[in-house]
Structures are given as structure tokens and as C-alpha cells.
Amino acid sequence: MGPCLYNPDHLFKLVFVGCSPVHHQLESHSQPIQRLSSLVFLSEKEYKVYSERQHKSRERDHRTIGYQQKLFMTHKLCAGSPIFLPRGTRLFLNLKKILRREYALYDYEEVITPLVYEKELWQNSGHWELYKKNMFLMEKESTGLKPMNCPAHCLIYQSEPRSYRELPLRFADFGPLHRNEDSGTLTGLCRVIKFHQDDAHIFCRQDQIYCEIQTCMAMMEKLYKLLGFSYYTVLSTRPEKSIGTDEEWKNSEQQLKMYLDTRGSPYEVRSGDGAFYGPKIDILVEDANGKRHQTATIQLDFQLPSRFSLHYTDVAYKKIRPVIIHRAVLGSFERMIALLIEHWEGKFPLWLSPTQILIIPIKHDSEKQLEYATKLSRRLKLLEFHVETDFSKDAFVKKIARSRTLYNYILTVGDREVLQETVSVRPRSDSKVLVKKIDLFIEHLQKERAIE
Numbered sequence: 001m002g003p004c005l006y007n008p009d010h011l012f013k014l015v016f017v018g019c020s021p022v023h024h025q026l027e028s029h030s031q032p033i034q035r036l037s038s039l040v041f042l043s044e045k046e047y048k049v050y051s052e053r054q055h056k057s058r059e060r061d062h063r064t065i066g067y068q069q070k071l072f073m074t075h076k077l078c079a080g081s082p083i084f085l086p087r088g089t090r091l092f093l094n095l096k097k098i099l100r101r102e103y104a105l106y107d108y109e110e111v112i113t114p115l116v117y118e119k120e121l122w123q124n125s126g127h128w129e130l131y132k133k134n135m136f137l138m139e140k141e142s143t144g145l146k147p148m149n150c151p152a153h154c155l156i157y158q159s160e161p162r163s164y165r166e167l168p169l170r171f172a173d174f175g176p177l178h179r180n181e182d183s184g185t186l187t188g189l190c191r192v193i194k195f196h197q198d199d200a201h202i203f204c205r206q207d208q209i210y211c212e213i214q215t216c217m218a219m220m221e222k223l224y225k226l227l228g229f230s231y232y233t234v235l236s237t238r239p240e241k242s243i244g245t246d247e248e249w250k251n252s253e254q255q256l257k258m259y260l261d262t263r264g265s266p267y268e269v270r271s272g273d274g275a276f277y278g279p280k281i282d283i284l285v286e287d288a289n290g291k292r293h294q295t296a297t298i299q300l301d302f303q304l305p306s307r308f309s310l311h312y313t314d315v316a317y318k319k320i321r322p323v324i325i326h327r328a329v330l331g332s333f334e335r336m337i338a339l340l341i342e343h344w345e346g347k348f349p350l351w352l353s354p355t356q357i358l359i360i361p362i363k364h365d366s367e368k369q370l371e372y373a374t375k376l377s378r379r380l381k382l383l384e385f386h387v388e389t390d391f392s393k394d395a396f397v398k399k400i401a402r403s404r405t406l407y408n409y410i411l412t413v414g415d416r417e418v419l420q421e422t423v424s425v426r427p428r429s430d431s432k433v434l435v436k437k438i439d440l441f442i443e444h445l446q447k448e449r450a451i452e
């Protein structure tokens with residue numbers, strides 16, 4: 001045993017933080033062992049700071065807020081495959097809407113591809129050799145659920161002759177992916193079996209790589225600024241198990257490094273952390289506990305184009321191999337939603353919020369007020385606002401109190417509002433109640449929702 005760094009007299013408190021049975025079957029008849037972990041604090045003050053921080057991060061945890069706000073649920077019958085409830089689905093679709101706007105700007109084409117493919121496809125792509133243990137296989141291992149979209153996008157590329165003039169071709173795919181993760185590693189929305197990515201594959205010429213990396217990073221920077229994230233950049237290089245020649249790896253690693261060096265912002269190099277088909281630039285974002293998660297990724301790939309015999313014809317009608325850039329900007333929607341919940345502590349800005357407006361009729365038994373509330377709700381929904389109405393018989397004060405922080409705006413309607421065609425507005429950010437004409441309030445909402 002090494003020397004003790006701390007004087008045991010200074011130890012104030014021994015805090016037990018975890019105790020879970022860990023079943024290590026070391027030998028066939030060995031007993032399960034139990035792992036205990038503990039933290040020691042040198043003063044009561046340190047302990048208090050720690051425990052306060054723990055309490056705050058538990059409150060911000062996406063699983064806590066997700067449950068309280070009814071955003072998503074998990075079930076033992078589909079472990080690792082979260083179920084998005086109506087509000088969580090709105091959040092998901094809001095993100096998709098923002099991405100589709102960027103896709104129009106950066107010239108991406110969306111495609112829809114199958115979930116299940118014959119083994120031959122995975123053998124071609126190299127997944128069968130190096131990724132099979134992470135895949136769900138069916139029918140005596142003759143087909144498999146897709147863990148990635150790339151091979152399907154290669155089939156699309158292959159389906160017709162391509163000319164140098166068409167490139168870059170950018171195929172975007174929001175389809176669900178399944179990866180067979182160990183059940184012990186599954187965590188909330190951060191690590192799951194079924195997930196969706198804002199995935200895209202760019203088929204381009206060698207001379208277009210640099211520009212494509214630049215525009216992918218520009219899209220990422222713009223969106224992360226909008227979402228309110230700061231991030232870390234990582235360059236991951238050739239892993240132990242990989243496909244491709246030394247020359248190809250060297251070339252692709254150099255291209256990514258050259259871009260990052262020219263960009264000038266700090267980045268970390270992780271040797272051996274690249275994908276099996278190529279090196280990558282990863283973007284990491286911290287969660288409420290300070291744990292970093294990978295979100296965006298840009299990966300260069302010289303392997304899939306040759307495995308699928310892809311080519312285009314150049315100006316002299318010569319067949320040339322294109323390069324594939326695998327890229328995701330938000331990464332997994334599930335993980336991004338977890339990070340957003342924690343970042344905004346469940347109080348989303350209007351353009352992202354799944355709970356934008358709640359309408360409360362002051363008297364639950366007034367037909368006039370109920371009719372007015374329903375009409376108002378329909379009008380706002382047609383303008384694509386997320387609106388809920390509280391028709392319950394609970395006391396008015398109780399209704400306000402329980403919804404105060406969940407919605408961006410609470411609109412109350414009584415006889416006066418019905419008569420004057422107004423609403424009483426309670427913004428989440430302000431304790432004042434403002435009476436507004438409906439048209440003016442809608443105009444205000446539309447301005448607040450609009451993003452640059």
C-alpha cells in the first residue's frame with residue numbers, strides 16, 4: 001500500500017455514493033462480487049458544495065425533466081429504444097425543421113432508405129467484418145438492421161451514371177438506426193439502441209474535400225450558436241482495426257489536420273479513435289454533469305467508394321473514384337435532445353419549445369369561454385404553434401401555478417377577453433399580466449419564433 005496523502009484526522013465525512021452488485025463470473029462457480037465506491041471530503045464545506053452541485057445536476061438531468069414535462073418515456077419491453085411522447089416529438093420535429101432549412105441553403109437532397117438489408121450489402125461495406133457485433137441480425141444471420149445509412153446511400157449513387165459536373169452530391173437521411181449496445185451502457189437518451197441522426201453523405205471529388213469540410217463546419221458553428229452550445233473539437237485517427245491502405249489513411253488524416261490547423265481554433269488529437277473506414281473530426285458537448293458527449297462528426301472515407309466500385313466520369317470521360325464524407329451536425333437527435341433539455345433546464349426558447357402556449361379559460365363551465373378558447377387554439381395551431389388548453393375543473397390559481405414555468409406563454413380568457421377579442425398574457429419570463437388584442441399577440445409570437 002502506498003503512503004497516505006491525507007491526515008485521517010482531517011477526514012470529515014465518508015459519503016457513500018454507489019453500491020451496485022457487479023456480477024463478474026470470473027470462474028464458472030465463482031460468487032458474484034459487489035463493487036462499492038465512496039467519496040471522502042476534507043471539510044464539511046467541501047461536502048456541502050459537492051452535494052449542492054449533485055442536487056442541481058440531478059434537477060437538470062434530462063431524465064428528470066423529461067419525465068416531469070412528459071417529453072419521452074422508456075419501457076423495460078423496449079430497453080434502449082426511447083418512446084417520444086407528443087411533447088418530445090414536437091421538440092424532435094422542431095429540430096428537424098431547423099435542419100431542413102439548412103439543407104435547402106446548403107443544397108442537400110433528402111432520401112428515405114430501408115431498415116433491413118441482405119448480408120451481402122454489409123459484406124460489401126465492411127460492416128460484416130468489423131461491425132457485426134453491434135448489429136441486429138435476423139433470419140439466421142442472412143439479413144441485418146441498419147446501424148448506419150452509408151451503404152444504402154452508396155446504392156443510390158450507384159444507381160445511375162455520374163458525371164464530375166453533378167458532384168458534390170449530398171444525400172441526407174433522418175431514418176432510424178439500431179446499434180446493439182450492451183444493456184449496462186444504456187443511459188436515458190444519451191446512449192440508446194434505436195436512434196435517429198441528421199445523417200448525410202457527401203459524394204465528392206478529391207479537389208472538393210476541403211471546401212465540403214469547411215461548409216459542414218460552418219453549418220455546425222451556426223447551429224450550435226443558435227442552440228446555445230459551446231463545444232470541443234477532436235481529431236480522431238486510425239484505429240487498430242481498420243480497412244484501407246497506409247497511403248489512404250495518411251492522405252485522409254492529413255486533409256483533416258490541414259483544415260483544423262488552418263482554422264486556428266484549438267483541437268485535441270485522439271490517436272486510434274477514428275472510424276474503421278477513415279479518420280474524423282468530432283464535436284463534443286458537455287452535459288449537466290460535465291460529461292462530454294460526441295454530437296457532430298465529419299468523417300472522410302476512401303474505402304466505401306472502392307468497395308462499392310463507385311465512380312464518376314471526368315471531363316475526358318475517364319472513370320474516377322469519388323470520396324465520401326460522412327457527416328452529422330446535431331448527431332443523434334436523442335442525445336442532442338438530452339443535451340438541450342439540460343442546457344435550457346427545460347425552459348426552451350419559443351422557436352424550440354414543445355410547450356409554447358397554454359390557454360386557460362377562467363371559468364371551466366362557461367360555454368362562451370370554452371368556445372373562445374377552442375377557436376383561439378385552432379387558430380394558433382394552424383399557424384404551427386404548439387398549443388395546449390387546460391379545460392380541467394381545478395382552481396384557476398392552481399392551474400397557473402403548476403404551468404407557470406413549463407409554457408412560454410399562458411393565455412387566460414374570461415368574459416372580458418371574449419367580449420373584446422383579447423387575451424390576458426402571462427409570459428414565463430415576466431410576472432406582469434398583459435392584455436393584448438389577439439392579432440397583435442400573434443404578430444408578436446411570429447416575430448419571437450422567427451430565427452435568422
Ligand SMILES: [Zn+2]
Binds near residue numbers: 150326327
Ligand atoms: Zn455514414
